[in-house]
Amino acid sequence: MSVKFKKSYKFALKSSLYITLYCFVLLMPLVLFFTDIAWWMYSLHSVFVFFISFFIIQYRVENFIYRRVKKIYDKVSLLEHTDLRSSAVTTDMQTLTEEIEKFATNKKIEIESLQVREEYRRDYLGNISHEIKTPLYTIQSYLETLQDGAIDDLEIRDQYLERAMSGVDRLTFIIRDLDMISRLEAGNIHLETTVFDIVACVQEVFDFLEYRANKRDITLMFDMKYPKPIYVRGDRDRISQVLTNLVSNSIKYGKNKGTTEVSIEDLIKNKLIIRVTDNGEGIKKEFIPRLFERFFRVDKSGNRKVGGSGLGLSIVKHIVEAHGEHIYVESSFGYGSEFSFTIEKASKEAYEEIMEEE
Template identity: 60%
Template sequence: MAQKFKRSYRFAVRTSLYISFFLAVMMMLFMYFEIDFSIPWLILFVFLSYLFTFMIIQFRVERFIYRRIKKVYDNVSLLDSTTLSPTQVTTDMSTLTQEVKKFAEDKKLEIETLKVREAYRKEFMGNVSHELKTPLFTVQGYILTLLDGAHKDKAVRKKYLARASKGVERLIYIVRDLDMITKLETGDLHLRYETFDIVKLIEASFDLLEMKAAKKNITLTFDTDYEEPILVRADKERIQQVLTNLIVNSIKYGKKGGTTEISIENLIKNKVIVRVTDNGEGIEKENIPRLFERFYRVDKSGSRKEGGSGLGLSIVKHILEAHGEKIYVESVFGVGSEFSFTLEKSEEILETHAIPEIT
């Protein structure tokens, strides 16, 4: 009972003792110097008593509240007491309430972020599992069939081995793309900057994908004739990969007999913007924010038939971010899509070569 009394009233007892001690000392000084309690001296005594009492109560209350709140922080594992300082705790309850509210909002935001990350992790693991499972099971099926005796038929053996080889190639493709994204995110993939003509690079990409586009009768073209070179400074090999992925994407979702058009325009003094436009399926508005996620597919069934690792746009985004550049997307469902990205112009052409201005 005595312990309970001590804990409940220790603050009040000590504060009262400090005030009583101060008043006693003041009275002794007045008596020692035989000061007559006239009006001026009485006012001084009251003022000093009030000032000391105010200061000691304020200090004691703030310290009392701080210790109690810190104890709550220490007792609850989710709370970090290192974020709490004595200056944050005052006798002003509105200030204290704001601090607690701010803490609660911060923790709520952290929890929501963790939930989003956990959901993304689960979805990502499911996507990886699905993408690897399909070619693995395909390869396994053909090999088991051959082991069961189909290898004796030369025609069947050759056909099944060719199909198994395609499954292995798809696995390598997925693993290679995943490895590239990991390197880009961790900074292990170093970019080799050089000056090159972006027009020539686009033409090379057109030549590379001409046959793929011809299968759907899609025309690969520029918006205009670029007679002069447009020099940019970047990693040529990686920018070719960006162009290839974007053009392949436009062919994959383009309509038969459609067009994939590329334009190059001035953005600001030292930047150009490259636009890849198609008149294909287009993308529904709710899918646009997730386009650059790993393995995210707008068409869950049809796009798989077209092949690819499902990592193309994610790689494009990471390569451009590694260059310090941006990628943008605009699309109208049923009309077509436009992917555009920025590049740094080479200093050699800032004043000499003309590029169409954005209107």
């Protein structure tokens, strides 16, 4: 308490002491030589002057500081949902200073965060505009050409209609993925959690993408033989989509006659980690933190030959996190990449129980 008192009233104490000493020294010759007042009475009077000075100064300083500082509190709402009290402001200036510094720091962080969000918003709007207008312009150009008379040439008509339809498919693909991400972020997609065999799920993805892989002479394979089912708990359709997107990406950016390998490993007691590894182009280190952003592409040239909506990895991240799991990426530019995600392990008994219920 004594330390707090000294800090709180330091200014008033010093000022009162200076006034008392000044009066004592200045008036002492006059009082002692020209009046009959006793020494002890003069000393008592000095003590009285000290206390009176202290209380007057303290009161005036408190009111002065309080009135002005309260305006600051009112304008910037420094203390939210808290009534400003005189004692809280005026008796501990160190606390006030710390509060103001804290407020300034928080506001600085808030402003920087808003600037980052605004930059992200601009990038996002630019990307989505580019992604949508590309197929739209493609469709428009082919249809206008047909309107100008090319429709009479059956070969050109069929060719241009096919290309226009390809643009429609791409536009539909983008809108579908955008709708899914919006629902995932809003938490509007309900996960149908069940127990299933992850080995069979991976094999189905391989079968689905086999034709696309063969076109680039890429081999889809497991890292080893898995003779027995490995049961996991999650939404089978969503996890299948995660695997499809990851394997599809490895095919898009893989090298001809390359490989895409899936491995299933124990992580901890009740977790597995699924790894999708390729020996393709790889990703530069500076791009890795942004891989899961919507529409982010490593290829800054705007090349769209690899296809896709640019939303695949963002969807993967949202689905994995919706399961309460984590996704990781490791890549060495020029040597390949590895995407991995965790998933909850389940027992054979849990699988059989669900099968019986169905």
